[in-house]
Amino acid sequence: MLKRLLGPVLKRTDGWVDRLFGSKWNPLYQSGALVVLCLAVMLVTGLYLIFFYRIGAPYESIVRIEGQPWGGRWIRALHRYAADGAVVAAVVHALRMFCQGRSWGPRALAWISGVFLVFLLYVCGLTGYVMVWDTHGQLLATEGARLLDALPLFSEPISRTFAGADPIPSAFFFMNLFLHIAVPVGIVIFLWLHVSRVARPVLLPPRPLLWTTVGLLTGVALVVPAALGPGADLLRLPAEVTLDVFYTFWLPWTRSAAPGVVWLAAGVASAVAVAVPLLTRPQADRRPAPSFASTRLCTGCEQCYTDCPYDAIRMVDREGGREGKVALVNPAACVSCGICAGSCAPMGVGPPGRTGRDQLSRVKEFVQRQPDAGEDIVLVGCGRSAAAAWAGDHGRRFLVSCAGNLHTSVVEYLVRSGARGVLIVACPSRDCWGREGPKWLVERLFHEREAELKARVDRRRVRVAHASSFDRWSLGEAMDEFATELARLDAPVGDDAIEVETECDLAESSTPQDSPLPRPGHTSGP
Amino acid sequence: MSAATRARRSVALVLAIAGVLAMVSLSRLRWRNPDAEAAELRLSWRIPAPSERSCRPPTEAELEGVLPHMRPSEVCTDEAIPYRLTVLLDGDTLRSGPVARAGGRIRAITVYERFVIAPGDHRITVGFAPETASAAEAVAMAMDADVAAAPGDVILVATDDTGRLGLSEGR
Numbered sequence: 001m002l003k004r005l006l007g008p009v010l011k012r013t014d015g016w017v018d019r020l021f022g023s024k025w026n027p028l029y030q031s032g033a034l035v036v037l038c039l040a041v042m043l044v045t046g047l048y049l050i051f052f053y054r055i056g057a058p059y060e061s062i063v064r065i066e067g068q069p070w071g072g073r074w075i076r077a078l079h080r081y082a083a084d085g086a087v088v089a090a091v092v093h094a095l096r097m098f099c100q101g102r103s104w105g106p107r108a109l110a111w112i113s114g115v116f117l118v119f120l121l122y123v124c125g126l127t128g129y130v131m132v133w134d135t136h137g138q139l140l141a142t143e144g145a146r147l148l149d150a151l152p153l154f155s156e157p158i159s160r161t162f163a164g165a166d167p168i169p170s171a172f173f174f175m176n177l178f179l180h181i182a183v184p185v186g187i188v189i190f191l192w193l194h195v196s197r198v199a200r201p202v203l204l205p206p207r208p209l210l211w212t213t214v215g216l217l218t219g220v221a222l223v224v225p226a227a228l229g230p231g232a233d234l235l236r237l238p239a240e241v242t243l244d245v246f247y248t249f250w251l252p253w254t255r256s257a258a259p260g261v262v263w264l265a266a267g268v269a270s271a272v273a274v275a276v277p278l279l280t281r282p283q284a285d286r287r288p289a290p291s292f293a294s295t296r297l298c299t300g301c302e303q304c305y306t307d308c309p310y311d312a313i314r315m316v317d318r319e320g321g322r323e324g325k326v327a328l329v330n331p332a333a334c335v336s337c338g339i340c341a342g343s344c345a346p347m348g349v350g351p352p353g354r355t356g357r358d359q360l361s362r363v364k365e366f367v368q369r370q371p372d373a374g375e376d377i378v379l380v381g382c383g384r385s386a387a388a389a390w391a392g393d394h395g396r397r398f399l400v401s402c403a404g405n406l407h408t409s410v411v412e413y414l415v416r417s418g419a420r421g422v423l424i425v426a427c428p429s430r431d432c433w434g435r436e437g438p439k440w441l442v443e444r445l446f447h448e449r450e451a452e453l454k455a456r457v458d459r460r461r462v463r464v465a466h467a468s469s470f471d472r473w474s475l476g477e478a479m480d481e482f483a484t485e486l487a488r489l490d491a492p493v494g495d496d497a498i499e500v501e502t503e504c505d506l507a508e509s510s511t512p513q514d515s516p517l518p519r520p521g522h523t524s525g526p
Numbered sequence: 527m528s529a530a531t532r533a534r535r536s537v538a539l540v541l542a543i544a545g546v547l548a549m550v551s552l553s554r555l556r557w558r559n560p561d562a563e564a565a566e567l568r569l570s571w572r573i574p575a576p577s578e579r580s581c582r583p584p585t586e587a588e589l590e591g592v593l594p595h596m597r598p599s600e601v602c603t604d605e606a607i608p609y610r611l612t613v614l615l616d617g618d619t620l621r622s623g624p625v626a627r628a629g630g631r632i633r634a635i636t637v638y639e640r641f642v643i644a645p646g647d648h649r650i651t652v653g654f655a656p657e658t659a660s661a662a663e664a665v666a667m668a669m670d671a672d673v674a675a676a677p678g679d680v681i682l683v684a685t686d687d688t689g690r691l692g693l694s695e696g697r
Contacts, residue, residue, distance in 0.1 A: 020538040022531075027542075081546075084553045139559070156572070157638040163570035165684035165694055216546045224547075227554045235680045235694070239562035245552040252557060 003280070007099045014431070015470025023428030023466050023474070027213075030205040030430060031093035037204055037213060038086035039187065045079035048072075050181070055173040058133040059231040066228055077221035080244075083125050085217060087246040090118055100433060101280065105287070106197060106310060106333050108277035113193040115273045120187045125247040127180040131173070136241050136248070138162070138232035143254060150259030164234030197333060198435065199311045289352045290334035291341070293327035297348025300325040303450040304340035304349045309435035313340060313349075337434025338405035342444065345451040347407060356407035359400065363410045366398055367417045377483060378414050380406060381425035384433055386467035386475040390425075403427070403464075404437020408444050408453040411462055418494025421461045421486045425475060428466045438466060460489060561642070565675035567620070567650065569613065569639040571685040576635065576656070576664045577604040607656045607664050609635055614651040615643060624657065645677045652683055652691060667691040 017026050027034060052072060054061040065072035094114060097103050103111045126144070130137045145159040161172060195201035204210055227242035243251060254262045272279075281287075293304070295318070304327050305313045312333035315325040327349055329340075341350025347357045378396050381387020382403045390397060398414075400406050403426030414422045424445075426438035442464055443449035453462065465478035527535075581602040589597050606627060613620040620641050627633055637654065650673055655666035669691035673681050682694040 020534050020541065022535075080553065081550055084549055088549060155633065156636045160570050160572070160636065160638045163568060163638065163684065164680060164682050165570050212542070216542060220546050220550050224550050224554075235682060237562040237564075237566060237678045237680060238559050239678050241557050241559055243555045243557045245555050246549075255559075255561060 003099050003101075006095060010096065010099045011468070011470045014468045015472070018428065018468050018471045019473055023431075023468065023471070024206070025209050025212075026428065026430070027205075027209060028092060028096070029428055030209055031089045031096060033202055033205040034089040034209075034213060035086050035093060036191070037210060038082040038089060039184070039191075040204075041082035041214065041217065042079055042086070043184065045075045045082065046181075048075050049079060053131065053177070055170050055177055058131060058173050062132050062134070062228060066225065073225050074218070074221045077224065077226040078217055080128075080226040081217050081221055083121075083128065084244065084246045085213075086121060087118075087125070090114075090121065094118070098276065098280065101282075102433070104277040104281040106312070106335050109197055110194050111277050112274055113190050115270070115276075117187060117190045117194060119270075120183050120190060122247065124180060124183040124187070125244075127176050127183070129244070129247065130176050131180060132228065133173070133232045134229035135232060135238035136227075136229050136243070138234065139238050139241055139251060140248060141232075143251060147254070147259050147262055150263065162234055168234075197310060199309050200436070202430075288336035290331035290336055291329045291338065291349060291351045293329050293340075294348040295319075295326050297346045298326045298344075299346055299348075300327075301345070301450060302327075303343045303345070307339055307343040307436070307440050309337065309339060310335055335434070337437070338401050339434050339437055339440060341405050342407050342437075343440060343451050344407075347409070350405075351401075354401055354405060356409055359405075359407050359410045360413065363398065363413050366396075367414070370396060376419065377421045377423055377479070377486065378419045379423050379425060379479075380411070380414070382427050382432075382437070384469055385425045385427045386469055386471050387425035388469060389472070390475060402432065402434045402437040403441045404432065404434055404439075406441060408451060411445065412454055412457045415457050415461050415492075416495045418492050419461070420492050421463065421482055423479060423482050424462070424464045425478075426464060426466050428468055431468060438464070461486065461492065562678040564642045565645050565677060565679045565681065567613075567615065567641040567643050567675075568680050568682045569611075569637050569652065569684075570682065571654075571667075571691070572634050572636045573665050573685075573689075574634050576607045576609065578607050578658075578664075579604050607658065610653075610655060610657045611637060611639070612651075612653040613639070613641065614649075615641070616649050617651075625654075643675060643681070645675050645679070647672065647674050648681075649673075650681065650683070654691065665689070669693075 014026070014028060017028055021027065023029070049065065049072070052061055052065050062076075065076055067073075097107075097111065097114075126140060130141050130144075142159065142162045145157075145162055148154070149157045149159050161168060195203070205213070227244075229238070229242055241251075243249070250262075291312070293313070300315065300318075302315055302325070305315050310333055312330050312335075314328050314330065316328045318324050318326045327340075329349070336351045338351050338354045341347075341355045341359070344350065344356060347355050347360070350356065350358075376396055378398055379387050379390055380398045380400065380403075381390070382405075383399045383401055385403070387397060388399060398410075400410075403424055406424065411422050411424070424441065426441055427433065429438040432438055440449065444451050445453045445462060445464065446459065453459070463478070463482045465475060465482075467475040467478070579602055581600045584598060584601045588601065592598075609625045610623065611625050612622045621639065625635055625637060627635060650669070650671050652667075652669045654668070656664045667685070667690065669683060671693055673693065675681055683691060684694050686692050
């Protein structure tokens with residue numbers, strides 16, 4: 001339901017933001033990396049602030065920091081705004097993963113560790129606000145103590161600490177500070193878990209976006225200092241408080257609610273968040289089958305092992321006394337992105353129905369079905385890109401499950417069959433469902449990466465465009481530009497008998513006999 | 527970079543700045559705490575384990591189970607003394623009932639109560655005494671005071687250094 005509501009909104013937003021920022025610098029695609037960037041900013045600024053913080057006089061030390069116009073004030077503001085930015089980016093990241101169906105199966109660990117990361121981020125943020133010990137911190141501490149007292153944890157109510165009869169013991173501020181510093185260690189551990197199942201995790205955004213983000217946060221920190229309320233007075237009820245919506249949005253609601261209701265609501269919300277991998281998992285017959293590797297076709301080149309974005313392929317010794325290695329797919333780690341299908345020159349690896357051989361069979365049928373359309377541009381597109389909804393003036397459409405799934409033999413076949421040009425439409429590189437599809441595709445087409453496009457293919461007739469599902473403008477521009485360039489070339493000459501090297505017979509079955517779910521996956525014809 | 531792209535990037539930068547400013551304004555949202563329109567009566571004190579000890583000579587059966595050199599001359603049991611807290615505001619009862627103890631063993635009694643009261647002049651009466659008449663030696667405390675509570679004020683009733691109930695300093 002939520003996915004159906006948010007999915008289209010997300011796609012349209014992606015399209016518009018792509019249009020404005022360019023898909024390469026779209027911050028929505030970098031939301032996960034932006035969280036890490038904000039954490040890094042918090043770490044650096046926090047290291048500075050810790051030198052001036054005094055647990056014996058917390059509020060006074062913050063006032064002193066605020067009194068440093070060229071140092072402390074803006075560094076504290078940057079620390080705080082980076083913390084807000086981390087929450088915003090984390091929410092965007094989680095919504096994207098949820099709407100794109102990237103929250104179940106092998107990705108469940110990343111989802112659940114992400115939930116814990118958000119929890120730790122909140123603990124870190126809330127202890128940070130209490131550290132300041134202004135009226136906001138006072139309200140948080142008293143409300144937190146009220147809620148904790150409802151749990152059977154402490155023999156005596158810890159709310160008495162904030163009764164006002166005695167000064168707050170330094171031990172409280174020490175423990176708060178300790179938590180504020182120790183929790184980031186937990187964040188690092190969970191971050192490691194979060195990316196442990198992906199190969200080559202990208203932890204920081206590209207430099208222009210990185211420095212623009214840091215520059216914007218610094219700029220706003222210089223202009224708008226972080227809020228600092230009056231010092232806490234336990235014998236006064238804070239009248240007007242500056243709330244941080246990103247961390248303390250719940251405060252106005254919980255103040256008037258019974259602790260049991262608050263804990264119940266928090267428990268239900270947490271349980272739902274952790275259960276998302278189960279709730280969003282498709283039914284067994286709708287799950288894409290994991291890749292398989294044909295031991296007969298595998299040459300042991302290790303390219304699929306290198307290219308797999310999820311470290312789901314291992315190289316193991318061949319059985320039967322034969323020398324060399326052979327690829328073995330771990331179905332528990334495979335998300336069925338199909339990138340291995342594009343990386344395997346002999347077309348021996350890939351999800352059932354989507355291997356290079358299957359693609360080649362399909363493209364043959366595709367060409368045979370439209371013999372008169374030879375001189376047109378063929379749009380080869382990822383089913384999640386703008387190609388899926390393309391309805392332009394020219395161009396025939398051949399969809400694949402992911403541009404990185406595409407075997408270069410398909411491109412070769414299309415060019416040699418007489419297509420005027422082949423425009424491959426991939427998702428923006430940082431928004432690929434299979435993570436690294438567009439990157440490997442470009443490498444294979446133009447940079448001689450293994451399973452490369454053969455030298456005999458005229459590369460002037462091959463072009464790659466990046467356009468998200470709603471970014472019809474970029475695709476239209478790429479199509480027009482490509483058509484103009486192709487118009488300068490001679491008319492294409494198709495081969496009568498195209499022999500594409502498959503190294504083994506095309507009749508070789510691409511579906512393993514023991515595959516539990518042999519099904520075609522996300523592919524469709526024009 | 528074409529003029530159109532440059533224009534789009536400029537719009538993007540303006541949007542990014544607006545986004546960051548929106549985020550900052552949401553992190554500085556002024557919120558008026560409705561609780562501060564009233565005053566609060568707060569009770570907070572702790573008294574050490576009030577208990578009643580009763581002793582008797584051990585029975586033959588009890589002595590048989592113990593080595594001769596370890597036999598006690600008497601067997602004692604400690605029973606927690608139940609306490610009752612009574613809070614009156616201008617003669618109206620805010621609370622009157624037993625005070626729950628923390629944990630299963632005999633421990634200190636901790637009182638921590640909060641009551642929302644209307645701003646203005648009030649008479650506060652607090653009584654904290656054992657529920658059983660037999661525990662005559664146990665601590666019993668009482669307080670009667672007139673207070674003027676402004677909106678947002680906390681009227682704190684706590685024990686002083688001598689262990690007597692009273693309004694805390696500053697009130």
